[in-house]
Amino acid sequence: MPDLILTTFDWVPHPPRGYVRDLRVRWALEEAGLPYRVATTPFGDRGAAHLAHQPFAQVPWLTDGDLSIFESGAILLHLGERSDTLLPTDSATRATAIEWLFAALNSVEMASLPWSILKFSGEKEDTTAWKQLDGFLTKRLAHLEAILVAREWLAGPFSIADILMADVLRLVDRLGGLTPFPTARAYMTRATARPAFAKAHADQIAHFAAADAAGLGGG
Amino acid sequence: MPDLILTTFDWVPHPPRGYVRDLRVRWALEEAGLPYRVATTPFGDRGAAHLAHQPFAQVPWLTDGDLSIFESGAILLHLGERSDTLLPTDSATRATAIEWLFAALNSVEMASLPWSILKFSGEKEDTTAWKQLDGFLTKRLAHLEAILVAREWLAGPFSIADILMADVLRLVDRLGGLTPFPTARAYMTRATARPAFAKAHADQIAHFAAADAAGLGGG
Numbered sequence: 001m002p003d004l005i006l007t008t009f010d011w012v013p014h015p016p017r018g019y020v021r022d023l024r025v026r027w028a029l030e031e032a033g034l035p036y037r038v039a040t041t042p043f044g045d046r047g048a049a050h051l052a053h054q055p056f057a058q059v060p061w062l063t064d065g066d067l068s069i070f071e072s073g074a075i076l077l078h079l080g081e082r083s084d085t086l087l088p089t090d091s092a093t094r095a096t097a098i099e100w101l102f103a104a105l106n107s108v109e110m111a112s113l114p115w116s117i118l119k120f121s122g123e124k125e126d127t128t129a130w131k132q133l134d135g136f137l138t139k140r141l142a143h144l145e146a147i148l149v150a151r152e153w154l155a156g157p158f159s160i161a162d163i164l165m166a167d168v169l170r171l172v173d174r175l176g177g178l179t180p181f182p183t184a185r186a187y188m189t190r191a192t193a194r195p196a197f198a199k200a201h202a203d204q205i206a207h208f209a210a211a212d213a214a215g216l217g218g219g
Numbered sequence: 220m221p222d223l224i225l226t227t228f229d230w231v232p233h234p235p236r237g238y239v240r241d242l243r244v245r246w247a248l249e250e251a252g253l254p255y256r257v258a259t260t261p262f263g264d265r266g267a268a269h270l271a272h273q274p275f276a277q278v279p280w281l282t283d284g285d286l287s288i289f290e291s292g293a294i295l296l297h298l299g300e301r302s303d304t305l306l307p308t309d310s311a312t313r314a315t316a317i318e319w320l321f322a323a324l325n326s327v328e329m330a331s332l333p334w335s336i337l338k339f340s341g342e343k344e345d346t347t348a349w350k351q352l353d354g355f356l357t358k359r360l361a362h363l364e365a366i367l368v369a370r371e372w373l374a375g376p377f378s379i380a381d382i383l384m385a386d387v388l389r390l391v392d393r394l395g396g397l398t399p400f401p402t403a404r405a406y407m408t409r410a411t412a413r414p415a416f417a418k419a420h421a422d423q424i425a426h427f428a429a430a431d432a433a434g435l436g437g438g
Contacts, residue, residue: 051362051365055322055362055363055365055366056322056326056359056362056363057362058326066311067310067311067314069314069318070318070322071318071321071322071325071326072325073321073324073325074314074317074318074320074321074322077317078314078317091286092285092286095286095288095293095297098293098296098297099288099289099290099293101293102290102292102293102324103274103275103289103290103293105292105321105324105325105329106290106291106292106324106325106328106329107275107277107290109325109329110324110325110328110329110332110333113329113333114329114332114333114352114355117351117352117355118348118351118352121347121348121351122347123347123348123351127346127348128340128341128342129337129340129342129346129348129349129352130348132336132337132340133333133336133337133348136333136336140275143270143274143275143276144274144275146270146274147274
C-alpha cells in the first residue's frame, strides 16, 4: 500500500478540469516516481471533515503516514525533501529552487490569480481595476521573461520550482496573457512536454470523466 | 562581523513605511536573536546589480555567507532552519508551521494584495471587479477567523508562520478590512505586541527617517 494519499474533489465542472491544483502534486509525484493513491472529498459539501485537512475549503491535501499537509507549495516542498529528482541536495542549488518555488507562488501567481479572476468575470479592459491588475501581472512577467532567456530551468536542474511556475503560466496562457512573452511561453511548453506532466494531466482529466460517468455532479 | 546581511531600499515614500517587506525579515531576526546588518539598494534606480539579487526588482533579499536569497517566505524558511525559536524541530509541528507559512502567502495574501491594490487606487465598491476581489478576500478571512478561534498561534508555538500571517493582516487592518473579523484582529494585535515586532518596526521607521535626514529621495 502506498503511504502517500492525494485528496482532490470527487467532481468539478468542466472549465477547471486540467487546472485543479491536485495537478501540481500529481506532476511532482510522477516526476519522482513515488507511489500514491488518489482519494476524494465532495465538491458540493465542504464540511468539517474537509476543513480539518484544508481550512480554506480548497484542494488538494496530501497525507504521508500521520502527516496531513495542505497548500500546494508546502506539499511540493515536502515531496522535494523525499526526492532529489524534485529538489537538488546541493545547498546553493536547493536554496535557489526553494526561492523560485516561493517566487512562482508569490511574485507571479499573486499577480496572475487576481488577473484571471477578472478575466473570468468578463471585466472590461478599460476599467481602472483591470489596468491596475493587468499592469501588475505584465511587470512580473516581463521580469520573468528576462530571467528565462538565460535558463532552461529556474534552478539549474528541473525542480519543484518549475512545476509550480509552469503550472501558474499555463493558466495565464489559457487566458491569452503569455502572447507578449515568447520565452516564458516556450519555457512552459518545454515543462509541460515532460512525460510526468502528460501522465498527471491525463489522470486528472480521467478522474473527473469517471465522476461524470458515475453520475456525480449530474442531475 | 555578522554574516547575515538584509538588503532593503535606501529610501521609500512615506505611505509604505512600516510595511516594506524587510520588516518580516527584521522581525524574524529579532525573534531569533540572530545578529545581522542592514544594507541598501537604490529605490529609484533598480538596475542589474539589484536584479541579480531580486529578479522582480523588489526588496528584501538576505545574504548568508555565499547564499543570496529573495522572497520573504524563502528567507523566513531559511532562518527557520537556523533557529528553533522560529521553526519547531518536531516534525509534525514543523510541517504545520511550513504549511501555514505558505497559507499566509498563498491563501491569504494572494487575496489581500489585489484587494489592497484596488483600495489604494480608489476603486468604487460597486464595481464587479471590487465585488469579485472583496468577496475572494472575505471568504479567506472567514475561514481564517474560524481557525483562530481555537489557536493562540497557527502551529502551536509562535513561528515564522505567525510572522507572515500577522504582517499580511496588518495591511488588511490598515485598510479597514479586519473589522468583521475580531478574532483575526486580536491575533494580529497579539503578534505585533511582541518586543521583536516593536524593535523591527521602530528600526524600519528609523532607517527611512535617516534617509530623509540624509537628503535621499528629496529634491
